[in-house]
Amino acid sequence: ELHHTCQxxxxxxxxxxxxxxxxxxxxLSDADKQARDWFVDATKALGCNISVDAMGNTFAVRPGxxxxxxTFAGSHLDTQPSGGRYxxxxxxxxxxxxxxxxxxxxxxxxxxxxxxNWTNEEGARxxxxxMSSGVWAGDIPIGHAYALQEVGGGTATVKSELxxxxxxxxxxxxxxxxxxxxxxxxxIEQGPILEKEEQKIGIVxxxxxxxxxxxxxxxxxxxxGTTPFGSxxxxxxxxxxxxxxxxxxxxxxxxxxxxxxxTLSPGSVNTIPGKVKFSLDIRAPSDNIIDKLxxxxxxxxxxxxxxxxxxxxxxxxxxxxxxxSPAIHFHKDCIAAVRASANSVLGDEAxxxxxxxxxxxxxxxxxxxxxxxxxxxxxxxxxxxxxKEYTSPGDCAIGAEVLLQSVLRYDGL
Amino acid sequence: ELHHTCQxxxxxxxxxxxxxxxxxxxxLSDADKQARDWFVDATKALGCNISVDAMGNTFAVRPGxxxxxxTFAGSHLDTQPSGGRYxxxxxxxxxxxxxxxxxxxxxxxxxxxxxxNWTNEEGARxxxxxMSSGVWAGDIPIGHAYALQEVGGGTATVKSELxxxxxxxxxxxxxxxxxxxxxxxxxIEQGPILEKEEQKIGIVxxxxxxxxxxxxxxxxxxxxGTTPFGSxxxxxxxxxxxxxxxxxxxxxxxxxxxxxxxTLSPGSVNTIPGKVKFSLDIRAPSDNIIDKLxxxxxxxxxxxxxxxxxxxxxxxxxxxxxxxSPAIHFHKDCIAAVRASANSVLGDEAxxxxxxxxxxxxxxxxxxxxxxxxxxxxxxxxxxxxxKEYTSPGDCAIGAEVLLQSVLRYDGL
Ligand SMILES: NC(=O)NCCC(=O)O
Ligand SMILES: NC(=O)NCCC(=O)O
Numbered sequence: 001e002l003h004h005t006c007q008x009x010x011x012x013x014x015x016x017x018x019x020x021x022x023x024x025x026x027x028l029s030d031a032d033k034q035a036r037d038w039f040v041d042a043t044k045a046l047g048c049n050i051s052v053d054a055m056g057n058t059f060a061v062r063p064g065x066x067x068x069x070x071t072f073a074g075s076h077l078d079t080q081p082s083g084g085r086y087x088x089x090x091x092x093x094x095x096x097x098x099x100x101x102x103x104x105x106x107x108x109x110x111x112x113x114x115x116x117n118w119t120n121e122e123g124a125r126x127x128x129x130x131m132s133s134g135v136w137a138g139d140i141p142i143g144h145a146y147a148l149q150e151v152g153g154g155t156a157t158v159k160s161e162l163x164x165x166x167x168x169x170x171x172x173x174x175x176x177x178x179x180x181x182x183x184x185x186x187x188i189e190q191g192p193i194l195e196k197e198e199q200k201i202g203i204v205x206x207x208x209x210x211x212x213x214x215x216x217x218x219x220x221x222x223x224x225g226t227t228p229f230g231s232x233x234x235x236x237x238x239x240x241x242x243x244x245x246x247x248x249x250x251x252x253x254x255x256x257x258x259x260x261x262x263t264l265s266p267g268s269v270n271t272i273p274g275k276v277k278f279s280l281d282i283r284a285p286s287d288n289i290i291d292k293l294x295x296x297x298x299x300x301x302x303x304x305x306x307x308x309x310x311x312x313x314x315x316x317x318x319x320x321x322x323x324x325s326p327a328i329h330f331h332k333d334c335i336a337a338v339r340a341s342a343n344s345v346l347g348d349e350a351x352x353x354x355x356x357x358x359x360x361x362x363x364x365x366x367x368x369x370x371x372x373x374x375x376x377x378x379x380x381x382x383x384x385x386x387x388k389e390y391t392s393p394g395d396c397a398i399g400a401e402v403l404l405q406s407v408l409r410y411d412g413l
Numbered sequence: 414e415l416h417h418t419c420q421x422x423x424x425x426x427x428x429x430x431x432x433x434x435x436x437x438x439x440x441l442s443d444a445d446k447q448a449r450d451w452f453v454d455a456t457k458a459l460g461c462n463i464s465v466d467a468m469g470n471t472f473a474v475r476p477g478x479x480x481x482x483x484t485f486a487g488s489h490l491d492t493q494p495s496g497g498r499y500x501x502x503x504x505x506x507x508x509x510x511x512x513x514x515x516x517x518x519x520x521x522x523x524x525x526x527x528x529x530n531w532t533n534e535e536g537a538r539x540x541x542x543x544m545s546s547g548v549w550a551g552d553i554p555i556g557h558a559y560a561l562q563e564v565g566g567g568t569a570t571v572k573s574e575l576x577x578x579x580x581x582x583x584x585x586x587x588x589x590x591x592x593x594x595x596x597x598x599x600x601i602e603q604g605p606i607l608e609k610e611e612q613k614i615g616i617v618x619x620x621x622x623x624x625x626x627x628x629x630x631x632x633x634x635x636x637x638g639t640t641p642f643g644s645x646x647x648x649x650x651x652x653x654x655x656x657x658x659x660x661x662x663x664x665x666x667x668x669x670x671x672x673x674x675x676t677l678s679p680g681s682v683n684t685i686p687g688k689v690k691f692s693l694d695i696r697a698p699s700d701n702i703i704d705k706l707x708x709x710x711x712x713x714x715x716x717x718x719x720x721x722x723x724x725x726x727x728x729x730x731x732x733x734x735x736x737x738s739p740a741i742h743f744h745k746d747c748i749a750a751v752r753a754s755a756n757s758v759l760g761d762e763a764x765x766x767x768x769x770x771x772x773x774x775x776x777x778x779x780x781x782x783x784x785x786x787x788x789x790x791x792x793x794x795x796x797x798x799x800x801k802e803y804t805s806p807g808d809c810a811i812g813a814e815v816l817l818q819s820v821l822r823y824d825g826l
Contacts, residue, residue: 123682
């Protein structure tokens with residue numbers, strides 16, 4: 001069924017088999033709308049009530065014996081522009097499978113059980129990751145999210161696209177309007193550890209801190225053939241030095257730094273770029289390290305700008321902070337539910353391990369408003385955000401069983 | 414009249430005055446067509462016969478007493494995406510002014526006199542500079558020029574755009590079909606020397622060598638949050654190191670290196686770029702230095718690729734040579750004609766100087782098939798390929814007078 005849903009937004013082919021393609025299902029695109037429609041139809045058919053909130057977050061809720069806040073399985077159906085078939089998708093599909101098992105076996109839960117598809121987890125088309133779980137948690141102002149424009153110079157905004165695909169719901173996007181008893185998320189590890197250690201389940205205790213910035217360098221447009229090095233204010237040369245410096249500094253701090261987007265103007269072979277904008281994504285185990293690294297980079301970039309600046313033609317650099325995701329520690333009850341479920345499914349404690357997530361997930365924001373934990377399954381070669389992302393059917397099934405049991409365990413609590 | 418023609422393709426405003434804007438008149442655009450139509454009408458009205466060749470090069474020829482190859486003033490009406498009002502435009506407008514002076518004063522020349530507007534000198538939209546003088550000279554194959562695609566991912570080609578704007582002429586684009594007795598070109602200096610030395614005319618003896626390349630770096634897309642530095646093949650980090658290295662190496666060789674275009678994919682904040690393409694423009698006084706610098710850079714880029722490559726994930730780099738413009742030495746008779754004319758107009762040898770052009774010009778290719786020289790006038794602050802490019806009306810007039818006299822002197826020879 002996971003592969004069936006990958007017909008909407010199929011990406012780059014990398015192998016011969018029918019399912020050996022990546023995904024390109026950018027948030028709020030036509031393909032995303034088709035996947036959402038499938039989610040609504042599938043969960044309705046399993047006896048759920050559907051609510052769509054003002055961010056397009058879609059909640060499918062199966063009633064329990066008593067009314068009250070549901071325990072949710074959640075993740076996302078959007079992907080990177082050259083993403084794979086598992087990141088986010090597996091979590092939703094396993095949630096639907098959970099609903100099917102409950103329904104086919106006429107399981108009555110104490111309280112309602114739900115599955116939520118969060119809007120724009122990836123932050124790829126609209127550059128804030130975990131955007132709509134962030135609005136739900138009250139951490140990202142809805143006006144800010146609505147106004148976000150797509151990367152690459154298009155004019156579409158989050159709000160205009162929500163309207164266009166018919167997912168601008170009437171329920172307020174808020175933990176008060178849609179409270180959760182707990183949030184569990186099955187996800188691929190996106191890293192190499194489980195595979196290397198030959199383990200099947202990661203019991204996720206938390207998520208590392210990260211921040212996203214847009215850095216803009218302003219220099220001066222000039223002729224590449226007539227302008228000596230000493231008379232230039234080359235915005236791209238300065239930006240290149242910054243990208244190199246960000247890697248050195250991050251390595252020194254035991255952190256990560258990455259640039260995934262870079263645009264320049266005017267964009268002509270024989271004109272020195274007068275303006276460059278690039279994204280900067282920094283990550284570290286603690287907020288403290290992130291603070292230090294940010295400081296370090298601001299000072300590094302300032303010295304690059306002053307070293308590269310000629311007296312006549314100054315360069316300048318400005319930083320815009322696009323998003324802040326602090327280091328997160330999940331809830332002990334949820335972690336315990338995942339651990340117990342992993343042991344029950346695997347029958348051997350050595351086959352699971354505790355870990356910290358390198359990537360952000362909607363569980364980051366969920367955890368600010370309800371007990372939360374995550375379940376990781378192995379990623380082949382640790383590869384993610386790449387069409388070749390792969391997790392075997394057997395490993396997906398184990399993850400789905402652990403998700404089902406964790407949700408039921410928590411409902412029992 | 415120069416400013417009148419700047420209504421077609423007006424660019425960025427930088428000052429309050431009516432003429433204080435730059436230009437954006439990309440080759441074979443609608444604005445370029447309008448400027449071309451003006452050129453045809455203006456020169457027809459001055460008694461010229463018009464021929465358009467298969468590259469859209471447009472020749473306006475005023476008959477002389479005897480038939481034979483005309484002496485031409487030539488330059489170009491296309492501009493950079495954020496160019497100014499003088500680069501190329503001044504040369505054409507001074508040519509039209511020359512025709513007007515000849516016509517109003519009923520001057521009979523020994524042989525025909527012409528003005529030529531060459532297509533796509535800038536190489537900004539279609540990335541080969543001096544493209545159509547290169548085809549005329551037999552140095553660039555017409556099929557290669559026709560097939561060039563616009564930068565930035567559009568699908569328009571030189572041929573499709575020539576057809577679309579109605580400038581795909583029937584005359585073969587060749588020095589045999591349209592022979593020239595000589596080619597003179599008035600141009601702004603685009604550098605700081607004349608202004609600094611308080612001189613009015615540059616007598617251009619030649620043009621430095623340059624080459625353009627497209628460099629492609631292939632790495633592997635991966636998640637910015639879950640992929641440790643040691644497991645990355647970051648195409649943008651490698652490209653940044655190459656851009657920094659190209660500057661260091663060029664400085665060591667007394668040469669220039671510049672990158673004006675850089676594109677990457679997939680272009681998402683949290684995906685490490687798997688592919689980067691960038692332009693590289695290197696220039697030096699001699700072909701020998703260019704050869705050495707190219708070798709040096711190829712070896713530098715190879716070491717960057719191998720240093721950045723992890724065993725599991727190799728990076729690779731490939732070079733494509735887009736254009737080669739060897740160092741050029743202009744013809745002594747034309748240089749002498751410019752020198753004599755400058756002295757006659759300025760009345761003081763100290764007000765002119767010999768110089769070598771840092772930028773390429775259509776005179777580079779013209780010089781391969783007929784005696785050629787150029788006339789430079791001062792550029793304020795040496796600024797070019799920038800909306801703020803400026804040469805005073807007085808300096809433009811001096812340049813136009815020297816152009817007129819040089820052409821008449823050569824016709825006399
Ligand atoms: N899991 C995942 O890829 N989330 C996107 C947010 C991030 O960049 O970590
Ligand atoms: N004069 C001028 O800007 N020509 C464009 C070709 C070059 O890049 O030198």
